[in-house]
Amino acid sequence: MEMVKFSRRQIVLGCVTGVTAGVGYARYVEPGWLELTTKQVKLRGASLHRPLRVLHLSDLHASEFISAPFLQSAFEMGAAGKPDVICLTGDYITQGERYNEAGYEKALRWLSGIAPCFGVLGNHDAAWNPSPGQKTKVTALLERGGIRLLHNRSEYLSVGGSLVRFAGVGDLWIRQVDPIAAFSDPRPAEATILLSHNPDSKELFLDQDWDLMLCGHTHGGQLIIPKYGTPYAPVKDKRYVAGLLPYEYGLIHVTRGVGTVHGYRLNCRPEVSLLVVS
Numbered sequence: 722m723e724m725v726k727f728s729r730r731q732i733v734l735g736c737v738t739g740v741t742a743g744v745g746y747a748r749y750v751e752p753g754w755l756e757l758t759t760k761q762v763k764l765r766g767a768s769l770h771r772p773l774r775v776l777h778l779s780d781l782h783a784s785e786f787i788s789a790p791f792l793q794s795a796f797e798m799g800a801a802g803k804p805d806v807i808c809l810t811g812d813y814i815t816q817g818e819r820y821n822e823a824g825y826e827k828a829l830r831w832l833s834g835i836a837p838c839f840g841v842l843g844n845h846d847a848a849w850n851p852s853p854g855q856k857t858k859v860t861a862l863l864e865r866g867g868i869r870l871l872h873n874r875s876e877y878l879s880v881g882g883s884l885v886r887f888a889g890v891g892d893l894w895i896r897q898v899d900p901i902a903a904f905s906d907p908r909p910a911e912a913t914i915l916l917s918h919n920p921d922s923k924e925l926f927l928d929q930d931w932d933l934m935l936c937g938h939t940h941g942g943q944l945i946i947p948k949y950g951t952p953y954a955p956v957k958d959k960r961y962v963a964g965l966l967p968y969e970y971g972l973i974h975v976t977r978g979v980g981t982v983h984g985y986r987l988n989c990r991p992e993v994s995l996l997v998v999s
């Protein structure tokens with residue numbers, strides 16, 4: 722068989738075309754290609770009367786790249802899983818005013834009409850609202866959207882005959898994690914679900930009683946390069962970048978999240994996570 726020979730110009734042109742197609746896919750296709758994942762979560766110490774359906778959403782990152790209609794479509798995808806409760810683990814915006822606040826509020830209100838919604842803040846939410854002690858813009862948006870903010874506190878919810886505690890903390894990077902305050906309510910529950918934006922915060926909860934920790938922050942790595950991995954995983958512990966993983970006596974779920982920071986995703990589709998907890 723005769724070998725086909727390519728000129729140097731043809732090889733360069735082929736490489737440029739391939740790279741351009743890859744960048745175009747990562748910018749214009751994958752970030753909008755939502756994936757609904759369903760995971761069975763078997764808790765070791767819990768005694769729920771029936772499985773609890775938890776919709777875990779994170780890193781919505783409303784911005785010039787992430788529109789309110791896109792977030793609404795993620796919410797509708799999650800709602801189809803008929804959740805008992807919805808947990809949001811931070812980074813509602815990326816930066817400042819670059820999002821459609823009215824459209825976002827409307828979508829959040831729609832979501833909170835589906836099931837009780839709990840949320841915690843991420844580093845972006847607080848970093849761009851530098852007024853500690855004041856009600857921030859994001860906090861006010863969440864309140865209007867019907868999201869119950871668990872900022873270093875717990876709430877109890879009766880679901881299917883079980884009393885479940887939802888504990889939440891502030892963000893690690895801005896030093897707002899207060900485990901003592903979050904777990905200060907001593908009432909017993911059949912299970913405790915902890916919401917914390919950054920999975921690196923896990924060491925701070927070793928003295929607390931929890932079964933499942935929900936996190937975001939990593940975006941699952943956002944850009945996964947074959948045979949290399951991800952250059953983007955802003956955590957110290959690279960074991961907890963995505964998925965359901967054991968930690969000490971509990972489980973940690975790190976979702977890939979819905980939005981992106983710079984508008985790119987590669988081999989790491991935006992995730993709408995339904996957890997069936999028993």
Ligand SMILES: [Fe+2]
Nearest residue numbers: 780812938939
């Ligand atoms: Fe994020």
